[in-house]
Structures are given as C-alpha cells and as structure tokens.
Amino acid sequence: MKQKKAGRSNPNRWQDHYTRKAKKENYPARSVYKLQEIQKKSRLIRKGDRVLDLGCAPGAWLLYAAEETGPSGRVVGVDLKPVTVALPPQASAMTMDAHDLSMPGTFDVVLSDMAPDTTGSKHVDAIRSIMLCEAALEVALRSLRPGGNFACKVFQGADFKAFSDRVRAAFAGHRIFKPESSRKGSREVYIIATGKKETEIETDSETDSKTGSSSAENGQH
Numbered sequence: 001m002k003q004k005k006a007g008r009s010n011p012n013r014w015q016d017h018y019t020r021k022a023k024k025e026n027y028p029a030r031s032v033y034k035l036q037e038i039q040k041k042s043r044l045i046r047k048g049d050r051v052l053d054l055g056c057a058p059g060a061w062l063l064y065a066a067e068e069t070g071p072s073g074r075v076v077g078v079d080l081k082p083v084t085v086a087l088p089p090q091a092s093a094m095t096m097d098a099h100d101l102s103m104p105g106t107f108d109v110v111l112s113d114m115a116p117d118t119t120g121s122k123h124v125d126a127i128r129s130i131m132l133c134e135a136a137l138e139v140a141l142r143s144l145r146p147g148g149n150f151a152c153k154v155f156q157g158a159d160f161k162a163f164s165d166r167v168r169a170a171f172a173g174h175r176i177f178k179p180e181s182s183r184k185g186s187r188e189v190y191i192i193a194t195g196k197k198e199t200e201i202e203t204d205s206e207t208d209s210k211t212g213s214s215s216a217e218n219g220q221h
C-alpha cells in the first residue's frame, strides 16, 4: 500500500522527515540529528576524545559520537534499557541507572539525552527532567577533566533557570540551544557548556557516593 506523504500542514512533518532519514542512514533513532546539530554548533567532541553518553538507548548518539571520536577515542553509554545495535570497537554501553553511576577516570565530554517517561503533565515532566539533569551535572562535575564539555537535554519548566545558572557557574562557556530537528511543539532544549572550570564544586551527594557494580556491560562490537 502506498504511504501517504506528510504535507506541509502536518505538525509531524519534521519528525517524519528525520525518522525516515535516520532509517535510511542506519541510525536507530532520529535523535542523532540533534547531536549532529549540537556538534556542528559547538564542536564538543574531537578525535580521540573519551565521551560519556547518559541515556544512550537505543544507541544513535553512541554511534554518532563514536564516528566523531574515531577509533582512537572511547565512548561509554549508560541507560536503564539495553542497547541492542551493533557498536564499533571504541563504543560500549552499560545497562544501569545514571543515578547509581560512579564513573572512575576522566572524560573529555559528558552528554545527557536522558528523558523521563512522559506523564501528560508538563509540570511533572519538567520536574522529572530537571532531576535527571541534576544527576547528569553531578556526573559531569565528577568525571570531566578541567576544560571538558557537557551537553544536557532539559524540558523547560519552573526550575530550568536555576539549573541553567548552576551549569553556567561551572563552565567557561554556556548556551541554550534548540535544534532544528527537535519537534517544534516540544519544550526540550539543550544546555551546551564548554570548558569545565578547575574549581572544585561540591555536589549534592558528595558524601553519598554509590558504586555501579550491578551494571552489565554490553560487549557488542
């Protein structure tokens, strides 16, 4: 059966376009184009970088970040859900909650595309999104090298400005970015922060560090 083309008046026209494009280019999600736009705008990832990707399933950002780092880099993904796509040798994924993450070592870039399951209440969704962002920022402050970069998806709501100000204080550069490939009606934006400052910033759970020992690494290459 012939598929009906999305017309200009269709609000999901972009979604349809990017979903089709992702399928054609073998990415498991259209979200890859948001990271491509972020990368084009701010050049967060460089060849040979070590990248931590929070909320990585189904794996589109992992694949794209691994292209950007090249084989000399390293990309580690974390998600509640397993990643089932085949990954290149420089990328891997762990199935775990980002709140439980205690990542040893230092990264050049921390990305978070984490999103809560939506409830239908914009207010509740925004609060849940900020909680994930706080977790992502905490991980970034712990595991980024000085000068490292951070990008984080946020659903705009009541606590957005306070969170954005916290990021601004910890990094030399800061911008709020709405990718073209993001659905127009969605309240999501990305905070892009570059150049983590050297200053030690105390995080909420400084005294409550947990281990990620129950994690299962997806060794698919």
Ligand SMILES: C[S@@+](CC[C@H](N)C(=O)[O-])C[C@H]1O[C@@H](n2cnc3c(N)ncnc32)[C@H](O)[C@@H]1O
Residues within 6 Å of the ligand: 028, 029, 031, 032, 054, 055, 056, 057, 058, 059, 060, 061, 062, 078, 079, 080, 081, 096, 097, 098, 099, 113, 114, 115, 116, 132
């Ligand atoms: C929009 S999807 C990410 C898409 C991904 N960037 C890609 O390109 O394939 C959001 C993801 O955040 C994950 N997530 C939500 N809460 C999380 C948490 N507490 N820890 C880890 N991942 C989480 C969800 O399981 C979901 O897979």
